Amino acid sequence: MIKILKYSFYDLMRSRWSYVYFLFYLLLGFVLLFLNNELSKAVITLMNVIIVLVPLIGTIFGVMYYYNSKEFTELLLAQPIKRSSIFLGQYLGVAGSLTVSLVLGLGIPFALYGLFQSNAIWDFSLLLITGAFLTLIFTAVAFNIALSNENKIKGFGYAVLAWLFLAVIYDGLFLMSLIVFEEYPLDNLSLIATMFNPIDLSRTLILLKLDISALLGYTGAIFKQFFGTNLGLFMSIFMLCLWTVIPVWRLAYVAKRKDF
Amino acid sequence: MIHVESLHKRFGKNVVLAGLDLDIAQGGISAILGPNGSGKTTLIKTVLGMVIPNKGTIEVMDTPIGNRWKYRQDINYLPQIANFPGNLKVRELIAMIKDIRQKPSDEQKLIGLFGLEPFLDNKLSNLSGGTKQKVNIVLTFMFDSPLIILDEPTNGLDPLALIRLKELIFEEREKGKTFLITSHIMQFVEEVSDQIVYLLEGKIYFKGSITELKTKTGQSNFERAIAAISTHNNHD
Numbered sequence: 262m263i264k265i266l267k268y269s270f271y272d273l274m275r276s277r278w279s280y281v282y283f284l285f286y287l288l289l290g291f292v293l294l295f296l297n298n299e300l301s302k303a304v305i306t307l308m309n310v311i312i313v314l315v316p317l318i319g320t321i322f323g324v325m326y327y328y329n330s331k332e333f334t335e336l337l338l339a340q341p342i343k344r345s346s347i348f349l350g351q352y353l354g355v356a357g358s359l360t361v362s363l364v365l366g367l368g369i370p371f372a373l374y375g376l377f378q379s380n381a382i383w384d385f386s387l388l389l390i391t392g393a394f395l396t397l398i399f400t401a402v403a404f405n406i407a408l409s410n411e412n413k414i415k416g417f418g419y420a421v422l423a424w425l426f427l428a429v430i431y432d433g434l435f436l437m438s439l440i441v442f443e444e445y446p447l448d449n450l451s452l453i454a455t456m457f458n459p460i461d462l463s464r465t466l467i468l469l470k471l472d473i474s475a476l477l478g479y480t481g482a483i484f485k486q487f488f489g490t491n492l493g494l495f496m497s498i499f500m501l502c503l504w505t506v507i508p509v510w511r512l513a514y515v516a517k518r519k520d521f
Numbered sequence: 522m523i524h525v526e527s528l529h530k531r532f533g534k535n536v537v538l539a540g541l542d543l544d545i546a547q548g549g550i551s552a553i554l555g556p557n558g559s560g561k562t563t564l565i566k567t568v569l570g571m572v573i574p575n576k577g578t579i580e581v582m583d584t585p586i587g588n589r590w591k592y593r594q595d596i597n598y599l600p601q602i603a604n605f606p607g608n609l610k611v612r613e614l615i616a617m618i619k620d621i622r623q624k625p626s627d628e629q630k631l632i633g634l635f636g637l638e639p640f641l642d643n644k645l646s647n648l649s650g651g652t653k654q655k656v657n658i659v660l661t662f663m664f665d666s667p668l669i670i671l672d673e674p675t676n677g678l679d680p681l682a683l684i685r686l687k688e689l690i691f692e693e694r695e696k697g698k699t700f701l702i703t704s705h706i707m708q709f710v711e712e713v714s715d716q717i718v719y720l721l722e723g724k725i726y727f728k729g730s731i732t733e734l735k736t737k738t739g740q741s742n743f744e745r746a747i748a749a750i751s752t753h754n755n756h757d
Contacts, residue, residue, distance in 0.1 A: 332604035
């Protein structure tokens with residue numbers, strides 16, 4: 262598996278898109294710091310970008326890489342390699358190179374700006390960790406969708422739809438349900454609903470870490486009570502891990518039974 | 522060498538292999554023939570573990586393949602369509618496959634044989650179909666494995682390369698290798714194969730030597746004998 266990972270990773274590191282992605286974050290980091298002049302404010306703005314963009318890029322890269330490397334996969338399938346190693350290696354190659362682009366692209370400007378001397382370092386680290394998780398999760402989801410759809414256009418469509426659902430539609434439905442059932446106590450429901458969407462979960466996690474939960478009113482207080490504690494943090498990380506492990510496990514499971 | 526028992530495979534509603542039994546002894550060249558869609562490629566891919574059968578067992582060198590993968594170390598496979606990752610150079614692709622298989626290889630001799638030296642630093646996406654097939658052949662023959670599976674090996678080859686390929690096949694046969702070959706070029710099949718396996722509707726319709734086939738169909742020409750065996754069945 263390490264060998265496949267190595268080749269996929271090198272392959273991606275040589276592709277133009279990894280650099281475009283890296284340069285985009287580099288530019289974003291510098292521009293935000295230039296405009297905000299303050300690390301913690303830049304972190305908030307950055308969060309809004311990361312929370313939507315990272316899943317989208319993970320999804321698109323995942324689907325594109327799977328379909329583009331079909332030939333490579335078929336070549337490898339006839340070699341003495343375990344099937345799950347082929348697919349997990351490719352998956353980790355994509356997710357790994359995206360994470361490297363993200364961490365370096367944002368890390369460099371913030372480090373130059375004096376991140377290590379500031380209090381924002383924990384907030385910033387949390388931002389990068391959730392960014393890495395979102396990359397892992399959405400790349401895995403994209404690989405799953407691509408593996409189950411021979412038709413490229415369909416696979417691409419479903420993958421973008423999955424992203425759209427989790428990034429936008431889910432929140433809409435969530436808000437509507439809050440309005441419809443406003444007469445009932447909804448604290449626990451909203452907590453659970455947040456848990457089931459990795460994007461919402463990441464957003465809540467970072468917002469609460471930034472101590473601006475007062476903006477969220479009464480619900481914010483409840484959320485703070487839960488997520489602010491160690492148990493809450495632990496639970497959130499656990500849920501993010503679960504969101505990563507389940508698609509990866511399904512990827513290996515389906516790959517083992519598929520005909521090529 | 523290969524033992525296949527009551528192999529069933531369907532893709533959706535389309536039954537491709539319907540209880541196929543096959544024994545291939547060690548050494549010699551077996552040609553797998555049959556009309557389009559008769560399951561030749563599917564049969565080969567199940568032996569390689571790329572297609573997973575619905576029912577039946579396959580043994581390669583006396584071990585059932587099941588979900589295993591190590592046995593592929595002993596198989597050299599030439600895929601039907603030479604699809605390679607386009608952004609790799611020929612040299613890099615060869616190095617990568619060597620790295621993955623970790624076996625001694627003699628690619629230099631083969632690169633010389635097929636005149637591939639000028640293309641070594643070209644990207645695979647810039648190669649012509651015939652040159653890609655030559656790279657494909659180098660990748661297949663550079664390792665020393667007891668079982669060699671060739672799916673349409675003559676695709677896109679020029680006459681000189683075709684002669685070299687045949688020489689290569691005969692050379693390897695002398696070393697006691699076992700070959701499975703599919704091809705639509707009957708002249709090629711007639712020249713190289715020791716045994717014919719004729720597939721029809723997911724089963725083995727005929728297995729034997731070319732002489733036996735000619736006697737059975739009453740034809741003196743191999744190509745016509747194959748045509749006869751296909752049409753004979755249609756009139757049943």
